[in-house]
Amino acid sequence: LRGTASHVWIDWRLAGGSVARQSLVRFIFLCALAFGLLVLVLSGGIGRWLSSQYAVTAVLRESVSADEAAGLARKIAGLPPVASAEYRDPADAWKEFLQAFPGLESLPGTAGNPLPGYIQIRIRRDRFDAADVEQVISVLRPLPAVAQVLSGGDSLPRLLRAARYAAVGSWTVFGAFFAAFFLLCALQEQVRVLSSSGAYRYLLDRGAPRGRIVSGRAVGSALWCLFLAAFATGAATAVLSFLLGRFSLLRAVIGPAEDLLTPSVAVAACAFILSAALLSAGASLLGWRSVGASGN
Amino acid sequence: MIEAFRLGLFSRGKILWDGLDFALDDGAVWVIVGPPASGKTLLLAVLRGERRPDAGDVLISGESLYRGRAASARAFRAACGAITERPDGDGRMTVEGLFLRSALVWGGIDRRERKERQGRLLTIVGLAGTEPLHLSSLSASERARARLAAELVRSPKFLFGDGMVSSAGLPFQEMLGALFRALAGEGNTVVLAERLLPARWASLADEGRTAGPFRIFRLSDAAAKAGSP
Numbered sequence: 001l002r003g004t005a006s007h008v009w010i011d012w013r014l015a016g017g018s019v020a021r022q023s024l025v026r027f028i029f030l031c032a033l034a035f036g037l038l039v040l041v042l043s044g045g046i047g048r049w050l051s052s053q054y055a056v057t058a059v060l061r062e063s064v065s066a067d068e069a070a071g072l073a074r075k076i077a078g079l080p081p082v083a084s085a086e087y088r089d090p091a092d093a094w095k096e097f098l099q100a101f102p103g104l105e106s107l108p109g110t111a112g113n114p115l116p117g118y119i120q121i122r123i124r125r126d127r128f129d130a131a132d133v134e135q136v137i138s139v140l141r142p143l144p145a146v147a148q149v150l151s152g153g154d155s156l157p158r159l160l161r162a163a164r165y166a167a168v169g170s171w172t173v174f175g176a177f178f179a180a181f182f183l184l185c186a187l188q189e190q191v192r193v194l195s196s197s198g199a200y201r202y203l204l205d206r207g208a209p210r211g212r213i214v215s216g217r218a219v220g221s222a223l224w225c226l227f228l229a230a231f232a233t234g235a236a237t238a239v240l241s242f243l244l245g246r247f248s249l250l251r252a253v254i255g256p257a258e259d260l261l262t263p264s265v266a267v268a269a270c271a272f273i274l275s276a277a278l279l280s281a282g283a284s285l286l287g288w289r290s291v292g293a294s295g296n
Numbered sequence: 297m298i299e300a301f302r303l304g305l306f307s308r309g310k311i312l313w314d315g316l317d318f319a320l321d322d323g324a325v326w327v328i329v330g331p332p333a334s335g336k337t338l339l340l341a342v343l344r345g346e347r348r349p350d351a352g353d354v355l356i357s358g359e360s361l362y363r364g365r366a367a368s369a370r371a372f373r374a375a376c377g378a379i380t381e382r383p384d385g386d387g388r389m390t391v392e393g394l395f396l397r398s399a400l401v402w403g404g405i406d407r408r409e410r411k412e413r414q415g416r417l418l419t420i421v422g423l424a425g426t427e428p429l430h431l432s433s434l435s436a437s438e439r440a441r442a443r444l445a446a447e448l449v450r451s452p453k454f455l456f457g458d459g460m461v462s463s464a465g466l467p468f469q470e471m472l473g474a475l476f477r478a479l480a481g482e483g484n485t486v487v488l489a490e491r492l493l494p495a496r497w498a499s500l501a502d503e504g505r506t507a508g509p510f511r512i513f514r515l516s517d518a519a520a521k522a523g524s525p
Contacts, residue, residue, distance in 0.1 A: 207372070207375075
């Protein structure tokens with residue numbers, strides 16, 4: 001271990017300038033990757049936007065009083081998949097109707113407000129799937145106060161499928177970029193090893209243990225990339241936080257900046273940093289093969 | 297002691313030499329002289345454990361270099377310094393870079409200690425103050441001496457030089473002779489391969505003995521010969 005430790009920064013000692021230049025490219029790549037990761041984790045592809053647009057509507061019977069309806073809304077809000085449940089009384093419903101369809105105030109046969117009150121239920125982003133939506137609907141249907149449940153019917157499965165495909169597509173693109181990062185690292189390592197092959201051959205010719213050099217380089221590469229990835233993730237978090245605070249449209253699609261501090265984001269960021277370090281170590285081992293093929 | 301036992305080598309489509317037997321005692325300077333293309337470089341590579349011979353073996357202090365324990369062979373190579381004709385891709389390196397690289401064989405030497413040794417060694421070989429210079433800007437003689445100084449930073453027990461004395465040039469033969477004999481006086485072994493025995497060393501060398509296409513001379517130490525350089 002001591003021998004490996006003495007060779008950990010061997011690349012910096014042999015070709016410091018080259019490592020610095022390559023690190024800059026890696027850092028930029030890692031910043032882009034970290035930004036993409038944070039956006040994906042926060043937004044869930046288009047999941048957050050879809051879940052913010054989708055609502056289950058429980059139309060109440062006319063006989064239900066405002067107090068009863070508000071109490072019911074509070075109970076519904078307590079269901080695990082529910083993000084919010086908001087009661088709108090008949091007056092609000094009528095106002096919304098007229099806003100959506102202006103000019104219908106004097107429809108023949110509509111004396112006053114013909115619309116009942118309703119409860120608008122939004123599903124949590126992380127529970128936005130068919131089973132959880134069905135669970136909410138199955139709770140609402142038997143309630144005597146509820147006249148009808150509007151849940152999108154046949155369009156919901158299509159919507160959820162689209163969200164799933166979008167998520168899979170987004171993660172696939174992210175994975176492809178992560179793979180490209182690995183290829184970039186491997187290419188960089190290969191170029192560096194080839195340009196320093198004389199120096200490595202020199203060391204090997206003089207009895208420096210190949211295993212220690214290889215493992216030392218890999219450990220050094222992993223440690224350095226760990227630092228770069230951590231720094232890149234921090235920079236990406238700061239930039240995304242700034243953008244989310246400034247642009248409401250981004251906030252609606254991606255999520256609030258406060259969510260960047262949630263455990264799930266922290267876990268994803270740690271996994272990203274560790275993966276980048278491991279990939280860098282792997283690329284270092286792969287790059288060394290070019291010396292192995294030519295030397296000693 | 298380095299012992300060559302029935303050494304044979306096949307290269308460039310022919311047998312270069314076969315059945316070489318000789319022994320190089322510790323604490324001495326040895327000059328292996330041979331004509332061009334006789335395989336001097338390959339012989340040094342074989343003696344250093346870098347190139348396995350096609351026949352025979354090399355024994356280091358009685359243990360086979362090629363058939364013995366890998367750890368022993370590695371330890372021997374770690375105790376070796378070598379100034380080869382091959383440039384080792386160091387053309388773009390600075391003189392200081394040579395020392396840094398040499399120190400890395402052991403995983404690095406303390407920076408202050410390396411700098412101190414570096415300055416001392418460069419002064420000895422007549423290259424004081426050349427640390428920041430690129431090797432490509434030095435003459436062949438300066439490059440050879442800089443490489444020698446860089447090898448010596450590790451205080452190798454065995455030093456191999458391939459065409460080094462002729463590269464260093466006539467004016468430095470005496471200085472190198474004195475340096476090598478001083479190293480030998482400290483118990484180190486110096487093995488040099490040259491086309492001709494350096495002219496200024498003739499008075500220091502024994503009559504030599506023949507081994508295949510080579511003639512192997514031993515330089516006497518400074519105290520043994522009166523009026524030595």
